[in-house]
Amino acid sequence: MDVLSIIVAAIPVTLGVTAASFAIGALLGLVLVAGRRSRWTVVRGISRSIVEVLRGIPPIVLLFIIFFGIGSGSLRMEPFQAAVIGLGLVSAAHLSEVYRGSLLAVPKGQFEAADALGLSRTTTSARVIAPQAFRVAMPGMVTWAISLLKDSALVSTIGVAEIMSVTNQYARSSGDGLMPFILAAAVYIAIGTPLAIWSRWLEKRFARIRKAA
Amino acid sequence: MKSAIFSDWAEWLPRLLDGLWVSVQVTGLSLIIGLVVGLLLALAAFARTRLLTWPAVLLVEIGRGMPALVMLQLVYFGLPSVGLTLETYAAVVLALSLTTAAYTSEIIRAGLRAVPDGELEAADALGMSRSDVMRFVVIPQGLRIALPTLLGFAILIFQISSLAFSLGLPELLSQAYSIGANTFRYLDVLTLAGLLYLAVTIPAGWLVARFERRLSRHLTT
Numbered sequence: 001m002d003v004l005s006i007i008v009a010a011i012p013v014t015l016g017v018t019a020a021s022f023a024i025g026a027l028l029g030l031v032l033v034a035g036r037r038s039r040w041t042v043v044r045g046i047s048r049s050i051v052e053v054l055r056g057i058p059p060i061v062l063l064f065i066i067f068f069g070i071g072s073g074s075l076r077m078e079p080f081q082a083a084v085i086g087l088g089l090v091s092a093a094h095l096s097e098v099y100r101g102s103l104l105a106v107p108k109g110q111f112e113a114a115d116a117l118g119l120s121r122t123t124t125s126a127r128v129i130a131p132q133a134f135r136v137a138m139p140g141m142v143t144w145a146i147s148l149l150k151d152s153a154l155v156s157t158i159g160v161a162e163i164m165s166v167t168n169q170y171a172r173s174s175g176d177g178l179m180p181f182i183l184a185a186a187v188y189i190a191i192g193t194p195l196a197i198w199s200r201w202l203e204k205r206f207a208r209i210r211k212a213a
Numbered sequence: 214m215k216s217a218i219f220s221d222w223a224e225w226l227p228r229l230l231d232g233l234w235v236s237v238q239v240t241g242l243s244l245i246i247g248l249v250v251g252l253l254l255a256l257a258a259f260a261r262t263r264l265l266t267w268p269a270v271l272l273v274e275i276g277r278g279m280p281a282l283v284m285l286q287l288v289y290f291g292l293p294s295v296g297l298t299l300e301t302y303a304a305v306v307l308a309l310s311l312t313t314a315a316y317t318s319e320i321i322r323a324g325l326r327a328v329p330d331g332e333l334e335a336a337d338a339l340g341m342s343r344s345d346v347m348r349f350v351v352i353p354q355g356l357r358i359a360l361p362t363l364l365g366f367a368i369l370i371f372q373i374s375s376l377a378f379s380l381g382l383p384e385l386l387s388q389a390y391s392i393g394a395n396t397f398r399y400l401d402v403l404t405l406a407g408l409l410y411l412a413v414t415i416p417a418g419w420l421v422a423r424f425e426r427r428l429s430r431h432l433t434t
């Protein structure tokens with residue numbers, strides 16, 4: 001098989017790792033941002049610390065801690081599971097920051113109006129604030145998805161057979177160290193560029209809505 | 214049990230600190246080289262001729278579009294086939310410099326673009342030449358605007374330097390991994406390495422945030 005078809009065959013694995021990590025991050029990020037806006041100082045402090053640690057540690061170190069550290073002990077893990085847990089946690093921290101920024105963009109009057117109408121805290125969050133904040137958060141979320149796509153190359157180091165991993169193997173066995181990596185780079189760029197264009201489009205559309213309002 | 218862990222940590226620490234020093238060196242060198250190239254690329258993207266703007270934009274998009282890990286492998290395993298064989302250390306610095314250049318040129322370009330039009334018009338009205346306008350008006354102000362983001366990126370490239378592990382550079386993660394392989398105490402030693410990374414990135418993050426608030430104080434009041 002030629003190298004391009006080997007790389008193309010690994011695209012679903014890269015996309016799978018990216019999508020699964022993103023989904024975990026999008027959900028856990030909600031928990032973290034709720035924690036950071038909690039009424040209790042302790043909860044706020046803990047949530048903030050978790051975010052700082054997850055953002056401060058290089059993702060590959062976190063992956064190694066999970067796969068070689070925890071995974072070599074009592075809790076056996078497949079590389080794919082460890083990859084998705086590790087990148088999912090990193091995503092949760094970054095996405096919680098995106099959410100937090102978007103919540104700050106919702107005008108205070110919206111909270112006050114919901115309160116004046118006697119809406120409960122949950123209804124206010126779910127029906128009034130979240131839909132508005134989500135629009136603001138969209139471009140940032142897509143930007144994170146692009147970073148995550150590139151970060152997913154890291155999971156080749158713990159043995160997930162995604163793009164980077166099969167490229168490395170091919171380069172080693174064929175002795176050609178140039179072409180396989182150029183093709184891999186091209187594939188990453190080909191997947192990432194449409195996402196980048198989408199993110200820019202969302203940002204422009206949001207700026208237009210805000211100007212009209 | 215607890216004291217046993219700490220005595221091991223004390224035994225491993227010197228090696229890990231050696232590794233940390235390599236990480237810091239590689240980060241520093243890549244930042245210096247990458248920032249200079251990044252500034253040149255940003256200026257090229259502002260040039261009047263498309264002969265300069267197009268290649269600059271293309272290079273930046275390629276550099277930012279590929280994972281840093283691919284860049285490292287490409288430089289280390291790929292360049293020898295075009296006749297340029299580099300030692301691990303040099304290959305890591307070159308690859309991280311290229312990644313730095315691509316990202317920072319975008320940050321600098323945004324900073325240069327954020328310089329108000331009035332400044333350019335005023336400089337023009339004063340009869341300054343185009344290169345003088347760039348040198349004395351746009352670049353100093355643009356870099357100042359870009360500075361907090363650039364510092365934030367510096368923290369990121371320090372984290373990215375851990376990928377040099379894949380080429381066998383004896384930086385912090387490599388040291389931790391090889392201690393783990395010898396002792397089978399992966400969790401302990403990798404956690405310690407993680408704490409060392411955090412000991413650099415978290416305070417650095419606070420400093421950057423503080424610095425950013427200071428620089429933008431005049432905007433809010």
